[in-house]
Amino acid sequence: MGPRFEELDWRRTPLGELTLRKRWYPVVEQDVYEIKLNDEYLMSSLFTVAERELATLALAELGDGGQLDVAVGGLGLGCTAQAVLADPRVRSLIVVDALDAVIDWHERGLLPGKVFADPRCRPVHGDFFALAHSPAGLDPATPGRRFHAIVVDIDHSPRHLLHPAHASFYEPAGLRRLSQHLHPGGIFALWSNDPPDEAFTTALTDSFTDVEARVVTFDNPLQGAPSSNTVYLARAAGA
Numbered sequence: 001m002g003p004r005f006e007e008l009d010w011r012r013t014p015l016g017e018l019t020l021r022k023r024w025y026p027v028v029e030q031d032v033y034e035i036k037l038n039d040e041y042l043m044s045s046l047f048t049v050a051e052r053e054l055a056t057l058a059l060a061e062l063g064d065g066g067q068l069d070v071a072v073g074g075l076g077l078g079c080t081a082q083a084v085l086a087d088p089r090v091r092s093l094i095v096v097d098a099l100d101a102v103i104d105w106h107e108r109g110l111l112p113g114k115v116f117a118d119p120r121c122r123p124v125h126g127d128f129f130a131l132a133h134s135p136a137g138l139d140p141a142t143p144g145r146r147f148h149a150i151v152v153d154i155d156h157s158p159r160h161l162l163h164p165a166h167a168s169f170y171e172p173a174g175l176r177r178l179s180q181h182l183h184p185g186g187i188f189a190l191w192s193n194d195p196p197d198e199a200f201t202t203a204l205t206d207s208f209t210d211v212e213a214r215v216v217t218f219d220n221p222l223q224g225a226p227s228s229n230t231v232y233l234a235r236a237a238g239a
Contacts, residue, residue, distance in 0.1 A: 050228075
């Protein structure tokens with residue numbers, strides 16, 4: 001066991017004060033990594049089941065054939081990216097994050113996982129929502145590139161946003177633009193901390209097929225009871 005609490009890094013960002021912390025939790029007898037933005041918790045390594053399931057469920061929808069090119073929106077602690085890379089079908093992965101500090105933490109080895117040590121994985125420092133809106137797409141190195149899966153874990157939910165500018169992404173027009181960055185039949189997957197949102201599910205049906213909201217339940221050792229998140233899955237037309 002190391003120190004009971006360490007602040008590993010602190011940065012001032014366009015979204016506010018970003019902090020990476022590590023603390024010892026006796027209840028689980030392990031070090032837990034936490035990312036905070038101002039006074040809000042963005043991620044904790046104590047709860048990663050749904051973040052990993054986000055990737056696993058998305059890739060499971062793509063069947064067994066072919067090699068896969070995947071884009072993840074939101075790096076965080078790297079749990080979703082790790083789950084993508086665990087699939088041997090994945091040929092390439094880009095991870096888009098607006099906060100260069102988070103990319104730097106992974107590249108410096110301040111966080112476990114070492115996602116960028118995998119040659120299939122490449123960081124993209126940029127605003128995922130602005131890139132999704134652009135016809136050039138999510139990968140500045142290859143304008144117009146399409147993906148077999150786009151997996152997003154940035155905002156707390158389609159209604160609880162880190163910044164008001166993200167709101168248009170969750171509307172039918174924004175989702176329609178996102179669908180153009182997927183191959184026909186490709187999968188869009190979104191993590192949410194809230195229960196299923198019927199209005200958002202309806203918005204997805206404007207541009208996608210096979211739309212569903214799956215509730216992922218996991219043990220919460222701090223509360224001594226189960227907690228749950230939602231994973232939205234939707235398929236681009238043309239399969």
